[in-house]
Amino acid sequence: MQWATLAAAALLAQNVAAQGNMLRFACSQLVVERTDPLVNPGMKFTPHLHQIVGGNSFNVTMDPAMDMAAASTCTSCTFKEDTSNYWTAVMFFHHKNGSYHRVRQVGNGGPQGKLVNKGGLDVYYIPSGKVTAFKKGFRMLAGSATNTADSKVSKGNICHRCWTSTNEDNFVGSAPCSGSDTVAIPMDPKCKMIRQTIIFPTCWDGKNLDSPDHASHVAYGQGSGATGGGACPSTHPTKLPQVMYELMWNVTEFSDKSMWPTDGSNPFVYSMNLGGAAAHGDYVFGWKDNSLQLAMDNNCNLNKDCPKAGLHAQTDAQYSACNKKQQAVEDVEGWLKELPMGDKAIKA
Ligand SMILES: *[C@@H]1O[C@H](CO)[C@@H](O)[C@H](O)[C@H]1NC(C)=O
Ligand SMILES: *[C@@H]1O[C@H](CO)[C@@H](O)[C@H](O)[C@H]1NC(C)=O
Ligand SMILES: *[C@@H]1O[C@H](CO)[C@@H](O)[C@H](O)[C@H]1NC(C)=O
Numbered sequence: 001m002q003w004a005t006l007a008a009a010a011l012l013a014q015n016v017a018a019q020g021n022m023l024r025f026a027c028s029q030l031v032v033e034r035t036d037p038l039v040n041p042g043m044k045f046t047p048h049l050h051q052i053v054g055g056n057s058f059n060v061t062m063d064p065a066m067d068m069a070a071a072s073t074c075t076s077c078t079f080k081e082d083t084s085n086y087w088t089a090v091m092f093f094h095h096k097n098g099s100y101h102r103v104r105q106v107g108n109g110g111p112q113g114k115l116v117n118k119g120g121l122d123v124y125y126i127p128s129g130k131v132t133a134f135k136k137g138f139r140m141l142a143g144s145a146t147n148t149a150d151s152k153v154s155k156g157n158i159c160h161r162c163w164t165s166t167n168e169d170n171f172v173g174s175a176p177c178s179g180s181d182t183v184a185i186p187m188d189p190k191c192k193m194i195r196q197t198i199i200f201p202t203c204w205d206g207k208n209l210d211s212p213d214h215a216s217h218v219a220y221g222q223g224s225g226a227t228g229g230g231a232c233p234s235t236h237p238t239k240l241p242q243v244m245y246e247l248m249w250n251v252t253e254f255s256d257k258s259m260w261p262t263d264g265s266n267p268f269v270y271s272m273n274l275g276g277a278a279a280h281g282d283y284v285f286g287w288k289d290n291s292l293q294l295a296m297d298n299n300c301n302l303n304k305d306c307p308k309a310g311l312h313a314q315t316d317a318q319y320s321a322c323n324k325k326q327q328a329v330e331d332v333e334g335w336l337k338e339l340p341m342g343d344k345a346i347k348a
Helices: 003-014 291-297 316-320
Strands: 023-027 031-033 050-054 085-089 091-094 100-102 104-106 121-126 139-142 158-163 193-199 242-250 268-270 281-284
Touching: 023 316, 085 121, 085 242, 121 291
Parallel strands: none
Antiparallel strands: 023 121, 031 050, 050 085, 085 281, 091 100, 091 268, 104 242, 121 242, 139 281, 158 193, 193 242
16 A cells, blocks of 8 residues: 555544544534523523533523424524534633633634634534434433543543644544543643543434433444444434534643642533533434434535535524523623532522
């Protein structure tokens, strides 16, 4: 083999799902607030803070019967037809003086091209073979917001990477959740950014749109990582597109170790005041009609228009203009005396 071919093959092997097409697109910030219509429906000031992207029909309570595409007037995600909501906990920097500062989220580069997001995350839908798209009302949770044991998390599904490049376009490492990626949040002043990856289960029981723990109606298939998922167990035989969140937390402004806690604790924590073992992602499906199924069936690729599935890609100015006012109104910007958490919960 020619060196050029070998190099190309090595690069391809590093790419996510290099064997086929997938959706990969940016979502900008919709709102940052203490709500969680999946785990704590109807509650304002939920136990911890979330950053939320997607359709602006997002609300403290989201009736699974609601037509999110009809109820949304915009979406902070690239495709106009995608009014789903995607959310995660928020990363904070803990200063040695006791104050906290939210870590900013930035866009992402990588081998498949640059994605511009204004304080949001990037979403992937990775098919593996014939997949069945989610149905209206479907929702799920990956990870556990209360877990403190790294050993209980599969590093192949939820992980962090120390991004040593100052530039998000300058790709660091290999496939998501492989190599030296860790469950814990890296604490190394050499990290300019911390990339967080959350890979959702790809196997469904075929019946339940949700379950009491928001997880047992789905299961991980064989294999791990961003491959679209392997064979499904007989309890959860229906193959779903693999949903993956990618977040770039820009920790550059906190890399001066003289600001770090003197007791040696990790200065980076999630909004539950816990580390990487408690990283989690929430997903509420809200694609218009059967557009996601059509996108998967027609091999729609990356963040481009896909006429066969009726997908329209918005410009970054368009999707970044879709925002929502906080429903649980409180300060989440700048230096905070305490993490926004605690018992201020109010039922809406
Ligand atoms: C949010 O939910 C409240 C209470 O259920 C409702 O009154 C309000 O209209 C909803 N807002 C949106 C934007 O859907
Ligand atoms: C902690 O340090 C930050 C950064 O210098 C500062 O803005 C903040 O006010 C300090 N907090 C306290 C409680 O002194
Ligand atoms: C990350 O933060 C640093 C320091 O605030 C800033 O100079 C840099 O532009 C940021 N990177 C991105 C991609 O926004």
